[in-house]
Amino acid sequence: MAYEALYTRGRPKTLSQLIGQEHISNALTRAISSGRLSHAYLLVGTRGTGKTSTARLLSKAMNCDRVHEAQLAGRPLDKKEIPCNKCESCKSFDSSPDNVEFDAASNRSVEDVTRLLSTAYLAPLRARVKTFIIDEVHMLSFEAVNSILKLIEEPPPNVAFFLATTEINKVPMTIRSRCQVLNFRLIPPSIIAPYLLTLARRLNVGLQEEAAKKIARLAEGSMRDAMTYLDQCYAMADKEITLDDVNETLGLISDENLDEIISAVKAKDRAAVGRAITQAFRSGLSANIIAESLITRLRDIEFDMLDRNEKNFSEPDNFIDALRKATIEMNGSGIPDIILEMTLMKLAAPVQTFTASQPAQISLPNENLDAGQKIFYDTADSLSGEISDVKYIRDKVRVLSFTGDTLNLGFKSAVTANMFKKIQKDFERQAAQNTGRTIKFSYVVDTKLPSPVLNNMSEPARKNLTGAMEAFQASDVVKIND
Numbered sequence: 001m002a003y004e005a006l007y008t009r010g011r012p013k014t015l016s017q018l019i020g021q022e023h024i025s026n027a028l029t030r031a032i033s034s035g036r037l038s039h040a041y042l043l044v045g046t047r048g049t050g051k052t053s054t055a056r057l058l059s060k061a062m063n064c065d066r067v068h069e070a071q072l073a074g075r076p077l078d079k080k081e082i083p084c085n086k087c088e089s090c091k092s093f094d095s096s097p098d099n100v101e102f103d104a105a106s107n108r109s110v111e112d113v114t115r116l117l118s119t120a121y122l123a124p125l126r127a128r129v130k131t132f133i134i135d136e137v138h139m140l141s142f143e144a145v146n147s148i149l150k151l152i153e154e155p156p157p158n159v160a161f162f163l164a165t166t167e168i169n170k171v172p173m174t175i176r177s178r179c180q181v182l183n184f185r186l187i188p189p190s191i192i193a194p195y196l197l198t199l200a201r202r203l204n205v206g207l208q209e210e211a212a213k214k215i216a217r218l219a220e221g222s223m224r225d226a227m228t229y230l231d232q233c234y235a236m237a238d239k240e241i242t243l244d245d246v247n248e249t250l251g252l253i254s255d256e257n258l259d260e261i262i263s264a265v266k267a268k269d270r271a272a273v274g275r276a277i278t279q280a281f282r283s284g285l286s287a288n289i290i291a292e293s294l295i296t297r298l299r300d301i302e303f304d305m306l307d308r309n310e311k312n313f314s315e316p317d318n319f320i321d322a323l324r325k326a327t328i329e330m331n332g333s334g335i336p337d338i339i340l341e342m343t344l345m346k347l348a349a350p351v352q353t354f355t356a357s358q359p360a361q362i363s364l365p366n367e368n369l370d371a372g373q374k375i376f377y378d379t380a381d382s383l384s385g386e387i388s389d390v391k392y393i394r395d396k397v398r399v400l401s402f403t404g405d406t407l408n409l410g411f412k413s414a415v416t417a418n419m420f421k422k423i424q425k426d427f428e429r430q431a432a433q434n435t436g437r438t439i440k441f442s443y444v445v446d447t448k449l450p451s452p453v454l455n456n457m458s459e460p461a462r463k464n465l466t467g468a469m470e471a472f473q474a475s476d477v478v479k480i481n482d
Contacts (some may be wrong), residue, residue, distance in 0.1 A: 012057065014083065016079035032071075038158070039286060043164045044181060049222060059093075089127060098125055101133045117147070136164065149160075150176075182374035188221070205241065208242050214246050214247075232249055233250070269351050298340075325343075379427055393419055397443075
């Protein structure tokens, strides 16, 4: 006998087994008990949430002998007995010619629909109600939709329609307005995981709780996807499905590896980040999968923090934002691995904006800086007659400090600094002649330096300015200039 997929074996047999859609099963139970079922239902929801299964259950319940007997007797029904699955009608449901299932995704033309509905006006052969289940109804062509519109608007007796769709916005309003709409919700992991454990026990399949929780998170609200993942892991596992089996079979990164990366980033340890991400790449996973797994893991961490009533989410939020931007950048890139590695490295130790270093700012008496400025400008005045570049340099330089016998200068441009370098020995020679002692010149390049203020000032003007600096307790000429 051919192997039967787990999601087909795990399909609900009664409304009570419709997991995660209690609002629908409760409403349908009341409608069936009171005999107030509609002739047309539009079932809306994400894949794997139970739309087609519910349509089949409703179709079977409309023809169930025991349900019909309870309705005649006025006896309220329980979800566990809708349908009964014991009467002749329920047993022959799958082979009944009065139950028609149609896939609109592959049969969307008006000819296909016309051929399907050609029997709608004929009385049921064996059942009480002839049912039509049309899956992915939004895929029908415009003409095909119009062909079923009249049937739904004025249905023949003993005919019911069940239209399922994942995109209700593509279903014409003329159809929606003539159907009762059942909205199927995403099933939370907290419901999926216990059901998987129960299903595994019923099928004599060993399943660890952590493995069930991981599968439930991966399913993203789809019970069918969860059972497909479980089936895949069961086929590959040994005796029991463990968390490692789930990660290996489905090509996932382990939570331990993810936590190792996150801890290394939080500790600002680039070496540890490098080791952890290398280990992740060795498992054969792509950079996109690792980034998405990290985002999911950080999301779980944030929800754990909410449970602990923590309020500082800036660190995980920044982490998630950086990874989200990295995933966008990785799409279409030829170097996704490098993009992810550099993103993590920057998170571990954000790159600083470096500028050219300046001499340490030591609190010196104002006269030291003043003396340095006097030495430089006197030296420049002495050299301007014999070296043509001195005047240009004099206008572009800023005296930063004068410590000991070293005069420190600053240039905004590397070009000007190189010009000074060529005549630096001349400056030192002339300064020694002017002062009678050895003077050393040093310089730095810093584009953020403010423009010099003492340029082209005569010695009396410079003395007046330095006097003002002393009065205002300012060690920087720019402060006076401002």
